[in-house]
Each structure stands twice: as C-alpha cells, then as structure tokens.
Amino acid sequence: MTIRDIDINVSKDVKAMLREVEKFSMEVMRPAGIALDRLSDPEDVIKKESVLWDVFKRFREMDLHLLQIPKRLGGMAEDLDPMAAILMTEQLGYADAGLTISMGVSSLPFNAAAMFPMPAMQQLAKDFCGDKTGSLIGCWAITEPDHGSDWSLGGNKPKCGPSVTGVLKGDEYIVNGEKSEWVSNGTIATHAMLHVGLYPERGMDGQGLAIIPLDLPGISRGKPLDKMGQRPLNQGSIIFQDARIPKKYMAVPNPDFLKATTGQGLANVNGGMSIVFAGLAKAAYDEAYRYSRKRVQGGSRIFEHKNVKLKLMQMFTRVEAARANARRMALYNFANPMKPSVVHAVAAKCLSTETATRVASDAMQIFGGYGLAKEYPIEKMFRDARASMIEDGVNEVLAIKATEFM
Ligand SMILES: Cc1cc2nc3c(=O)[nH]c(=O)nc-3n(C[C@H](O)[C@H](O)[C@H](O)COP(=O)(O)OP(=O)(O)OC[C@H]3O[C@@H](n4cnc5c(N)ncnc54)[C@H](O)[C@@H]3O)c2cc1C
Missing domain, CATH: 2.40.110.10 (Butyryl-CoA Dehydrogenase, subunit A, domain 2)
Incomplete structure (x- = not known):
C-alpha cells in the first residue's frame, strides 16, 4: 500500500476531477517527463515533434490553466475549491515536477495580467483562457x-x-x-x-x-x-x-507598489512550490516502498529487514509532515489572499524541497545499485528534487528574506 490520503473532506465532484488529473498526470505527464529527461540535447525537448507540446495541449484542454483567473475573463477562480487546487497540484508534482513547473510558470504572466484593470492586461488574460492548444506560454x-x-x-x-x-x-x-x-x-x-x-x-x-x-x-x-x-x-x-x-x-x-506587494508574490510562488515538491517527496517514498516489497536479498524481501523498515517509516513521517504543512499553509493563504503568511509559505517551500531531496536520496539507498540506474525513476526524482532547493530562490536566501515578514 502506498500512503493513504487522510484529507477526505472533499466533494464527489472534486474526487471525480482528481481522478481525471491523476489519469492525465500518470498516463501523459509521467511518461513524457521520463522521455524528455533522457534527451541529451535540450534543443530536442522543444523541437516541433516533441511530446512536450502534447503535454501543454492536454493540460489546456483539461482547463487546468484557468484555476487562478476570474470567471468574467473566462477562468474559474471563484468556483475553485482550494483543497481541490492543492490536491491537483500535488498530484502533478507527483507525476513530474519539472513539467508541473513548466505548466505553472506558463500561466504566471496571464494570471498576473488578470489582476490589472488596464484593457491590454484584461484582454491578455481573456486570450489565455481561450487558448486550448498551448499557443500562449x-x-x-x-x-x-x-x-x-x-x-x-x-x-x-x-x-x-x-x-x-x-x-x-x-x-x-x-x-x-x-x-x-x-x-x-x-x-x-x-x-x-x-x-x-x-x-x-x-x-x-x-x-x-x-x-x-x-x-x-x-x-x-x-x-x-x-x-x-x-x-x-x-x-x-x-x-x-x-x-x-x-x-x-x-x-x-x-516601484513602491511592487515592493508593497512583494509578500503576496513570495507567498504565492513559495506556496505553489511547497505543494509540488511535497508531491515529488511522496512519489519517491511510494517507489521505495513498492520496490522494498519486491526485491529479495538475504532470503527475504528487503522490506523485512529492520533497517529498511525503519528508513521507510522515517521517510513516511517526513513526507506526511511536508504534505500536511504545505496544505495547512496553502489553505490559510487561499483564505487570506491580500495578507497571506509569507513566513509559512517560505517555511513550507524549504521543508517540502528539503524533504523531497532527502526522501529521494533515502529511496535511492533502498534501491541499492538500481537507485542509480535509468531503468528506475528514482535517480531522476533525486535530480528533480535537488534542483528545487535552488529554484525560485535559494532556500537559505529565501529564509533570510522571510524573516522580514515575521
Ligand atoms: C530549476 C530552476 C528554475 C528556475 N526558474 C526561474 C525562473 O522561472 N525565472 C527566473 O528568473 N529565475 C529562475 N531560476 C533562477 C533562480 O531563481 C536562481 O538560481 C536563484 O535565485 C539563485 O540565484 P543564483 O543561481 O544566481 O545563485 P547566487 O545568487 O549566485 O547564489 C549562490 C550562493 O551564494 C549564496 N548567496 C548569494 N547571495 C547571498 C546573500 N546576499 N546572502 C547570503 N547568501 C548569499 C546563496 O545562498 C547560494 O548558495 C530558476 C532556477 C532553477 C534552479
């Protein structure tokens, strides 16, 4: 069994939506991410026939780009259950963190444009909502x-x-x-x-x-x-x-306006990162757990060895702490968009990214030599997780900045 989700207070509609997102993420994003990761030339990731464009298209077809834009511009922000947004984001991070960041960043300028009353900005947000092919990035x-x-x-x-x-x-x-x-x-x-x-x-x-x-x-x-x-x-x-x-x-x-809203920007971006990488941490744990039930050494499945059991339990604890913390922070910040808690968002980004890196490294240890092999997803997960401690601001520097909001 992988980790049971104990946040069960979501509607039937949300559960149905989550099943769709899970299907897309595991059947489209996960294999696409693995294929793109293996391309030695990053030019090939973006060439015309790349599977990347299929991911963009399917993401838009599912209206996943509309989550933060108001209805009057064609989005669905008002209808969004915050917990649904959190669970979907975590699932996307579970499937492929790099592609999730690409999809998320692709929405950023348009989500921001929706907040400004100028006609050019409003039109841009509208155009983005109408884009079902991935032509606006x-x-x-x-x-x-x-x-x-x-x-x-x-x-x-x-x-x-x-x-x-x-x-x-x-x-x-x-x-x-x-x-x-x-x-x-x-x-x-x-x-x-x-x-x-x-x-x-x-x-x-x-x-x-x-x-x-x-x-x-x-x-x-x-x-x-x-x-x-x-x-x-x-x-x-x-x-x-x-x-x-x-x-x-x-x-x-x-500039004074921008400085005054820095906290909102930091809370938004760090909050998103914390959920994505809590998802990746869970993915690494799940892989290690499943492998430990199959791999036989010393006459029994390695899950039966006490050191492996203990490591899995420690990984489980860390993953659940990161997920619970990210969810708690995100629910608070959803409810308080004008005065979010920056400190909680940065703490959650640091906790989730450090947890993802630690858990992916522990998972590699449980896999033994195969943890390093391309045949299994762990070495990719470790590399993806490691980048996150630098991404969107080095964790140490973000922590220093967050103290201004204590
Ligand atoms: C996967 C990924 C995605 C990214 N996406 C984007 C993006 O979409 N857009 C974008 O603009 N950027 C992006 N970045 C860039 C990212 O924001 C920067 O890498 C990050 O802010 C750190 O800057 P740097 O790499 O220049 O490191 P530096 O700032 O040179 O820092 C190097 C080291 O010095 C330390 N250091 C530096 N200055 C200080 C200081 N004043 N006080 C204390 N310690 C200090 C840091 O802790 C760090 O360990 C991305 C990075 C990654 C890895």
Missing part, C-alpha cells in the same frame, strides 16, 4: 546573469540594481540588458512577466513589472539550458537590445 523573467539572490533579497543600494533597465521615451520604454539562462520556459515563452529596473538610484527597490509579448523588436533568446534536474523544464535567457516596450504593457510602473 508565459515565463517569469527575473534572474539575471549577475543578479540571482539579489532579487530575492531586494534592497536600495544603487550599485546593486537590475541590469535589465527601462527608460521611458514618449509612449515606450526602451529596454536593455539580459535575463539569465535560468528563466523557466525562457526559450519557448510567448509572453513574459518581466522585472525591469526603472529607477537605478534605488537599486533593486527601483524595479517595475511589465507583462509583455516576446515578439517585440529588440528581444531575442539564448539557447535552451543543459542542466542536471528537471530537464523537461525548458530554460533559457532573454536578451533586450533597445527593445521598445509600449507603455500599456508596464503593469506596475511604480
């Missing part, structure tokens, strides 16, 4: 080659400001600089939520937020990044050379 362009953790920490030192800067000339911002090769969906995105320095004298605190199409003149991309974990997740740089960004796309020209 978002990314979150924040990290720069020389500014990683600086973005997580913020600050008003003029010498430590964004390298991507925008200067308002008439009705356009002239934007120059480079976002790093770590931008998720960076080479396949059609739109970006772009953090851009507008007031260099205010350092990181002088940034604005633009939500832009990426086919504007002066914008180009780097090559897909070759990396260790979450290989199905496309990443790559975005380069701005005198790019002209119409003023209507500068959703937040006022």
